[in-house]
Amino acid sequence: MPVKTFRPLTPSTRYITISDYSDITKQKPEKSLVVIRKKTGGRNTHGRVTARGIGGGHKQKIRLVDFKRNKHGIEAEVSAIEYDPIRTARLALLTYKDGEKRYIIAPVGLKVGAKIVSGPTAPPDVGNCVQLKTVPVGLPIHAIEIKPGRGAQMVRSAGSAATLMSVDEGYAQLRLPSGEIRKVNAECYATIGQVGNTEHENVVLGKAGRSRHRGIRPISRGVARNPVDHPNGGGQGKAKSGGGWQQLTSPWGLLAKGYRTRIKTKDSNRFIVVRRDGRPMKQQ
Numbered sequence: 001m002p003v004k005t006f007r008p009l010t011p012s013t014r015y016i017t018i019s020d021y022s023d024i025t026k027q028k029p030e031k032s033l034v035v036i037r038k039k040t041g042g043r044n045t046h047g048r049v050t051a052r053g054i055g056g057g058h059k060q061k062i063r064l065v066d067f068k069r070n071k072h073g074i075e076a077e078v079s080a081i082e083y084d085p086i087r088t089a090r091l092a093l094l095t096y097k098d099g100e101k102r103y104i105i106a107p108v109g110l111k112v113g114a115k116i117v118s119g120p121t122a123p124p125d126v127g128n129c130v131q132l133k134t135v136p137v138g139l140p141i142h143a144i145e146i147k148p149g150r151g152a153q154m155v156r157s158a159g160s161a162a163t164l165m166s167v168d169e170g171y172a173q174l175r176l177p178s179g180e181i182r183k184v185n186a187e188c189y190a191t192i193g194q195v196g197n198t199e200h201e202n203v204v205l206g207k208a209g210r211s212r213h214r215g216i217r218p219i220s221r222g223v224a225r226n227p228v229d230h231p232n233g234g235g236q237g238k239a240k241s242g243g244g245w246q247q248l249t250s251p252w253g254l255l256a257k258g259y260r261t262r263i264k265t266k267d268s269n270r271f272i273v274v275r276r277d278g279r280p281m282k283q284q
């Protein structure tokens with residue numbers, strides 16, 4: 001799916017690129033599979049702003065995506081490929097033989113009219129949801145469960161795919177898109193193929209208005225503020241990295257650079273074989 005570029009007739013069209021949406025086959029979502037998305041404006045239940053830079057934006061509806069794929073052994077036909085405003089991937093609308101309709105994330109190569117199935121006996125074809133222990137080594141997969149029965153939680157964004165490296169002693173070793181090599185229970189389910197809309201990374205917003213349409217409001221930099229407003233504010237002149245004694249922080253003093261946020265004693269550390277920076281994980 002290519003992206004569209006424009007002649008630079010205005011400042012915004014000089015850099016702007018958009019998806020051509022040529023893969024979309026249905027314009028409106030399935031009414032039974034959408035719910036209203038209520039805007040929060042970044043405020044919690046007490047009305048206080050807890051996430052800055054959120055507000056406005058176009059109205060959106062949440063598509064209810066089936067991440068569990070628990071209709072095992074029942075064949076489904078792909079009825080349409082649809083757009084989802086709150087995720088980067090496209091959605092495929094499935095119609096099962098019993099008449100039920102569900103959304104799944106659309107992988108590369110899945111076309112309208114294709115037949116797919118899920119379950120322990122399903123073949124490893126594009127769009128089918130199978131257990132990791134039955135996936136051939138080296139095959140790209142996405143929408144991977146972390147715990148059996150919980151539903152897909154990993155590798156769900158546009159263009160992403162993990163690779164099965166091996167299966168041993170009840171665990172599958174996966175190379176994730178980040179480069180991390182991780183052990184996952186071989187009973188977990190995953191979908192065969194790479195997530196579609198692979199050209200999403202080439203889309204350039206090009207103007208502030210497209211961020212506003214997404215509900216993202218502008219935020220001034222800390223170094224551009226006064227000392228009373230931010231720990232990085234004030235001073236004569238400026239430095240790109242904060243400069244001198246100054247350490248880049250959040251407005252409340254939490255370090256913004258070089259501060260590791262992952263808990264060292266996290267239980268899931270034992271499932272990480274190689275970290276995403278290429279270093280082997282030290283087991284506690």
